[in-house]
Amino acid sequence: MKTRDRILHMSLRMFNEQGERTVTTNHIAAALNMSPGNLYYYFKNKEAIIFELFCQYETRTRTFLHAGPDQQLTWSDILCYFQEIARNIWDYRFLHRDLEQLLAHNPQLLAQYRHFAQDVMSAGRHIMQRMNSSGLLIANDEELDALIINTWVIATGWAPFLHATAVFGPLGTELTQAMIHRGIRQILFLLKPYLSQDALNVLPELLHLYTEAH
Amino acid sequence: MKTRDRILHMSLRMFNEQGERTVTTNHIAAALNMSPGNLYYYFKNKEAIIFELFCQYETRTRTFLHAGPDQQLTWSDILCYFQEIARNIWDYRFLHRDLEQLLAHNPQLLAQYRHFAQDVMSAGRHIMQRMNSSGLLIANDEELDALIINTWVIATGWAPFLHATAVFGPLGTELTQAMIHRGIRQILFLLKPYLSQDALNVLPELLHLYTEAH
Incomplete structure (x- = not known):
């Protein structure tokens, strides 16, 4: 290396x-x-290292968000998205835990992060729209708008939530994978009311993946 | 004074x-x-002032959460809860914006905050259960558990989200009331899939309150 x-x-x-x-x-x-x-x-300096790590995280996230199939989405595509989200949050968990402070001290990172956030929400909105047209999700435009923002806030707010409240047990500086999976489960519950019957039938399998401690 | x-x-x-x-x-x-x-x-020191302001905020929040009627909840009770949440977040907005850093530097505040978070989520869960038995909400226990946590994460993560992403326009140190109302709207969309038909009928009125810039 x-x-x-x-x-x-x-x-x-x-x-x-x-x-x-x-x-x-x-x-x-x-x-x-x-x-x-x-x-x-x-x-x-340390800020330059953090910025470079953020760029790695950003590239990985953009890659999987845009790598999906062009044709109709299936439930196994959705499963892949969730696996990538969980893996990315886990691999770069310090970014999620300390984001507010990192952004406050690093204007270059803040500018980059804001572009990234806009793009990810727009790509996520597009994926949800495709879930809609693929018959996995049933939601109108207003509901999709609210859904993608709530998904983002839960995904990015989960690590700070765990630290601030300690509702799933006190924790030191290190998050566990089980705690991040608990957050993925919360996002699945956001989507649940909008899933079509076909998608609802396979939801328990996905919920199970993120319920057990791994 | x-x-x-x-x-x-x-x-x-x-x-x-x-x-x-x-x-x-x-x-x-x-x-x-x-x-x-x-x-x-x-x-x-400044930490002692912040702690005292947090105690004021905590007392106000606990008061309105426990002040609801003993009998069946009506839609206008729900409206009051939302007005109190919006007012409390607005009046103590620095707590919401800077929470992570405030907790990191103030162990006394962190301990107090964790108790508060547990109690508020438990009181909120109880209110949702009462909405359920009053026929305003239709959700099972697992859904209510997920709903109260998502509500908390959106409510407390909203100000950090606005600052980190600037998706609703760049902002300085000051949040606007319209931006906080946008967060209340996101919480209403969390509840929406679980509302009974009676509650759905009056939802537009409540959404309208938190859609216009005030």
């Missing part, structure tokens, strides 16, 4: 496990047996 | 208008033509 990628890989791991706030570039360099000067050759 | 109340009143106003982060106890004292020493006689 190239040095630049090794730095990103270790940073992501340490941010996820220890929380972004407690990890400094010196900690990252030490974990890689590297001098801080060598790390600064690749990234001028 | 007593000096202690004047300090709280001015702090709330300045936090709401300028954002908690940019307001110091020196700014608050200056706005009240008071020496910083005099302010410290009442509150030992």
Whole structure:
């Protein structure tokens, strides 16, 4: 692995496990047996590392949102979307947990994030519309507008919710995969009232995936 | 007004208008033509002021959640609940906007907030159950469980969502009442699929209240 990628890989791991706030570039360099000067050759500060990790996350998210089939959507396509959402939130969980503070201290990230948010909601709205025309979902335009925004707020607000309220048990800096799955389950319940009978028939299978602790 | 109340009143106003982060106890004292020493006689630091403001917010929220009628709920009771939620979020909007950072720096507030969150979700769950038995809502236990959590995440995640994404236009430190009403509208759309026909008939009136900019 190239040095630049090794730095990103270790940073992501340490941010996820220890929380972004407690990890400094010196900690990252030490974990890689590297001098801080060598790390600064690749990234001028921690914000630059965070920005690059966000770009990775953004690319992955955009890829799966636009990779779906052109023809009618089936329930297994929906299952894939949910798996990708859960995997992306898990792999970049420090972004979700500390977003507010990250954005407050990083104007470049804030600008990038706002574009990203608009695009993802628009792509998500498009997927829901295709679920509609594929007979998986039955909702009018106004309901779809409300649905995509609520889905976004639940997906991005889930990690802060877990930390602020501790309703699913007290937690340290690390989220568990079971806790993220609990959030996916909440999104499935958002969609549930709008699912067609065909989709409702296979919903229990999907709910089951996100109910057990993995 | 007593000096202690004047300090709280001015702090709330300045936090709401300028954002908690940019307001110091020196700014608050200056706005009240008071020496910083005099302010410290009442509150030992800014965290103590914030904690007291949170307690006011908590008392108001608990009061309206438990003040409802004992008998069957009607649609106008529901209307009152929504008006109180919107008013409380508006009056204490700095708490909603900056919650994550406030909790991170104030362990006493975090402990208090967690109790509050548990109690409000439990009271909210109880109100939804009563809507159910009053024929306004039709949902099973599992759906009610998901509904109250989604309602909480949308209500508390709305201000951070507006700031992070700027989807309803860029904004400075100040939220507008119209933006908070937009969040109430999102919560009404959460409930909509579960409303009984009687409740659905009067929903447009309530949606209208939270659709126009006020």
